Structures are given as structure tokens and as C-alpha cells.
Amino acid sequence: MARLHLFDLDGTLLHGTTAPVEISRQLGLEAETVALDRAIAEGRIGPPEYAARVYDLWAELTERDVRTAFEAAPWLARIREVWAEIRSAGEYCAVVSLSPSFFVELLLDWGAHAAHGSRFPAVPFTEPVDPSGVLSAAAKVTIADRLCAEFGLTRADCVAYGDSSSDKELFAAVPVSVAVNADAHLTGRATHSYTGRDLWDAYELVGPAR
Numbered sequence: 028m029a030r031l032h033l034f035d036l037d038g039t040l041l042h043g044t045t046a047p048v049e050i051s052r053q054l055g056l057e058a059e060t061v062a063l064d065r066a067i068a069e070g071r072i073g074p075p076e077y078a079a080r081v082y083d084l085w086a087e088l089t090e091r092d093v094r095t096a097f098e099a100a101p102w103l104a105r106i107r108e109v110w111a112e113i114r115s116a117g118e119y120c121a122v123v124s125l126s127p128s129f130f131v132e133l134l135l136d137w138g139a140h141a142a143h144g145s146r147f148p149a150v151p152f153t154e155p156v157d158p159s160g161v162l163s164a165a166a167k168v169t170i171a172d173r174l175c176a177e178f179g180l181t182r183a184d185c186v187a188y189g190d191s192s193s194d195k196e197l198f199a200a201v202p203v204s205v206a207v208n209a210d211a212h213l214t215g216r217a218t219h220s221y222t223g224r225d226l227w228d229a230y231e232l233v234g235p236a237r
Contacts, residue, residue, distance in 0.1 A: 028184060029119065029179075029184065030118045030119070030180070030186055031118070031119045031121065031171070031174060031178060031180050031184055032118065032119065032185075032188065032233075033120075033167075033174075033185055033186065033197065034120065034121070034122045034139075034188045034189075035122075035124060035167075035189035035190060035191075035194050035207075036124035036131060036134075036144075037124060037190075038207075038208060038209075039188055039190045039194075039207045039208070040103055040106060040134075040226070041100055041102060041103075042101045042208065043101065043208070045060075045064055046096075046124070046126035046130045047063070047064070047126060048060045048061055048064060049097075049099070050085065050088065050092065050093060050096045051081070051084060053088075053092040053093075053095055054084070054088065054092065056084050060084065063077055068192070073163075074125055074145065074161045074162065074163050075158040075161045077161075078145055078147070078158070078161040079158070081127075082152065082156040085150075085152065086152065087151075088150050088152070089150060089151055090150050090151075092150075093129060093130060093133075096130070097130060097133050103207075103224050103225060103226040104225040104226065104227070105226050105227040107138055109226045109230045110137060110138035110139060111138055112230070113230075114138060114140075119140045119141075119174070119178050119180075120138070120139050121139055121141040121143070121174055122141070122142040122143070122144075123144075123162075123167045123170050123197075124144045124145075125144070125162045125163070125164075125193055126144050126145065127144055127145055127147040128142075128143070128144035128145060129144075129149065129150055130144065131143065131144030143162070145160060145161040145162045146160025146161070147160075163193075164192065164193045164194070164195060164196045164197070165196055167194070167196065167197045168197055168200045171185060171197060171201070182200055182201050183201075185201035185202070185203070186201065186203045186233050187200075187203070187204045187205070188207050188229065189204070189205075189206065189207065189213065190207050190209045190210065190213065191213065192213075194212075194213065195213065198216050202218075203218045203233060204216070204217045204218050204219070205217060205218065205221060205230075205232055205233060206220045206221065207221050207226075207229050208221070208222055208223070219232040
């Protein structure tokens with residue numbers, strides 16, 4: 028039976044950082060975004076306010092900045108190899124992240140079947156960010172359900188990979204989960220746990236479908 032592998036981005040595929048921090052690094056605004064990451068992790072702000080505040084920081088952002096941030100980011104090793112293996116097995120892989128869609132969607136070029144992030148306007152910005160397009164932890168489950176319908180699967184066929192509180196609801200909704208370099212929010216919530224910098228090793232904890 029085919030499975031759908033659902034990957035978080037920040038702290039999971041990206042080691043020890045987030046897409047907004049890597050983007051802001053290109054503008055010399057890393058410290059400001061690290062502070063926003065801390066605020067959302069501690070529950071002092073929600074995803075819509077976070078999106079509005081990074082949008083304001085990125086007034087001068089260009090497509091080149093985004094591409095440079097993507098290429099220089101500290102990705103886990105062998106992401107493309109894992110996704111190629113998933114595809115060769117007739118299974119599916121998708122990225123679902125609260126980070127901006129214009130960054131998340133670059134992972135389609137690495138072999139993901141789908142990539143969903145918070146909906147931001149195209150770079151450089153000429154229109155405001157729409158709060159209704161900003162994703163939440165609950166939205167990850169909604170997107171997983173939509174992808175299941177698209178691929179002819181159910182939640183019972185899903186494997187989730189994540190690292191933090193934004194993954195708790197998805198972990199609770201699917202039968203198999205892998206905590207990747209996870210924080211205390213996922214303690215005791217995952218089927219498997221992995222610490223390291225190679226996605227292949229995390230993927231191997233799940234094993235082949237049977």
C-alpha cells in the first residue's frame with residue numbers, strides 16, 4: 028500500500044534554523060527574525076502576526092535573496108535521495124510548512140510531489156500579505172487530508188516528520204511519525220525519534236511499506 032510522507036521544513040529539513048531566519052540573513056536582519064521565532068515558539072504571537080512582521084522586515088527582499096538563502100541554508104543531507112527512493116517505491120512525499128510559500132515551493136525541484144507554505148505575495152512585494160493565507164498547526168492536518176484525497180490515500184497511510192509544537196496536531200492525526208531533532212513539545216508523541224543531520228537515517232526508521 029502506498030504511503031504519503033509529510034515533511035515539516037523549519038527545524039526538520041532545515042537543521043537548527045527556519046526559512047525566515049535564512050531569508051532575513053540575506054538582508055542583515057537575522058537577529059530580528061530569531062526574536063520573532065522565539066516569540067511564536069513561546070506562544071506570544073500567532074502565525075498571522077508573525078507573517079505580518081516578517082513581511083515588514085522583507086520590504087527590500089528580491090528573488091535573488093530568496094534563492095541565495097535557499098542554496099546556502101543548512102539542509103539535512105540526502106533529502107533528494109530520500110524523496111527519489113519514496114518516488115521509486117510508488118509512494119508520495121510532500122512538504123507542509125508555516126514558512127512562506129515562495130521558499131517552500133522551491134523544494135518541488137528536489138522531488139517533492141507537493142509543497143505547501145503560508146501564502147505570501149510574489150517577491151519583490153507589491154501587495155500585502157493576506158492573513159487568511161497564513162498556515163497554522165491545524166492547517167497542516169487539513170492539507171494532509173487534501174493531499175490524501177488527491178493521491179487516493181487516507182490518514183492511515185501517512186507518515187509525518189517534524190520537530191516542534193506546530194507538528195503536534197499532525198502527529199496526533201496520523202499513525203506513524205518521526206521526531207527529527209525535536210524539542211520538548213514532541214516528547215512522547217512520536218513513533219520514532221531521530222537526532223542527526225541525515226534525512227536518510229530518519230527515513231530508515233520507518234522502514235519499507237508492507
